Amino acid sequence: MKRSIGRSIPSSDSLIIFDACVRFMNFTQAGNSVGLTQSAVSRQVLDLEQFLNVALFERSGRHLTLTASGKEYWEKIAPLLDELEAATVRTQMRHTLRNTLNLSVAGSFCNRWLIPNLPNFVKEHPGILVNVTSRVGHIDLSRTQFDAAIINSPTRPPGTQMTKLFPxxxxxxxxxxxxxxxxxxxxxxxxxxxxxxxxxxxxxxxxxxxxxxxxxxxxxxxxxxxxxxxxxxxxxxxxxxxxxxxxxxxxxxxxxxxxxxxxxxxxxKFSYWFTWQATEERSDALIAFRHWLEARCQ
CATH class of the missing domain: 3.40.190.10 (Periplasmic binding protein-like II)
Known part of the structure; x- marks a missing residue:
């Protein structure tokens, strides 16, 4: 069987097939879920057992039962497979997330200034998605799903990164x-x-x-x-x-x-401010929107 280069571990394909077999307890159904035939799945499991030098399943006709070693091994690798998949998806989505801005906007500013001007930003930055929510009143960005906000305040809001748009x-x-x-x-x-x-x-x-x-x-x-x-x-x-x-x-x-x-x-006594979470400072979408907003308002 294939093994990972430089590591004393089996290939990820073998582990994924083993995980499917445990979840279905049927080689045919497991094969359907991963796009392989029953015989190919059976061969992969046998190769994995030989690699580990333990029996993973007890076979009785078409009926499968995990051995004690098989159960112990699966309980250890299943969370690792989930974590590996999640890390991979997060990496794949990083470009999308970096080009999306979730924005909370003071109600009047949203309707009377931002929406009429937003087509210009979209035209200049076609790869960036701006999700806009109109809001009235104070907002604590650390307790919301928003990356940034445009607020109306008489004083400089404390505890956040910000720039004044105009009085x-x-x-x-x-x-x-x-x-x-x-x-x-x-x-x-x-x-x-x-x-x-x-x-x-x-x-x-x-x-x-x-x-x-x-x-x-x-x-x-x-x-x-x-x-x-x-x-x-x-x-x-x-x-x-x-x-x-x-x-x-x-x-x-x-x-x-x-x-x-x-x-x-x-x-x-009021001014409009653009404020954002410090954790979002490296966001491509945030940087582009902030620069456009500052230039447009000034």
Missing amino acids: LSLAAFCAPSLLNERATLSAKDIAALPLLHLKEMPEAWSEYLAALGLQNVKVEAASYYSLLLLSCEAALAGLGVALLPPEFVTEDVRTGRLVRLSPMTIPT
Whole structure:
């Protein structure tokens, strides 16, 4: 029989055939599972027994029973075969895994920025697969299946690798239908329109109007929205004027679905961050996506 070069062990084929015989306790069925005839399997088992100098099976017609030595040997090699197969599959999959990125993305950023821009990344990196999950709130990457995340945070998140994408600033946008064909609006004109508010930034409109020179004005709220995404959709529907990140509505302004009411932009305490697990730093997919993301946002 064949033996492993330089090792006092039988060939892997012999061990695989022996394992199949134990699992089926039938040479014919074992042969079907590995693509060999009954006689070929029987010959392989006999060669293995001669190599080991022990009987592995007791044969009674077509009935097989493991000997004590056969049972002991199989119990030792079966886990090793499983481990060898698993190690082989992991190695085979390494290229695929290194070219896949599981990404958690803040909800508004996901819908209003990432998805519209993602086709550019796919075009530039056709071999990389990005799996995207939209998420609201804090995320602990060490406790999830995600390799990286894009988050909205007022401060630098602790304990992870990260890069800042851009600070979150706001400008006023609305649907053209609210303007009644007016070309320009004063601060008082803007304040008189239905204003859409964000629950996380309730003072944003007061700050915006103050930046336009309108101090101590009573701001009336048309509606409150919990997410920038919802506020944006409300503005597109003509429900009022929303304070939105200009980066989120570039295409809407270009196509005339939204109108920017003033060049004024106000800062917020929030920024968007790209963060990843330190264990993923050598991932080809992560490196490519991070570089693309930084270049795109800057």
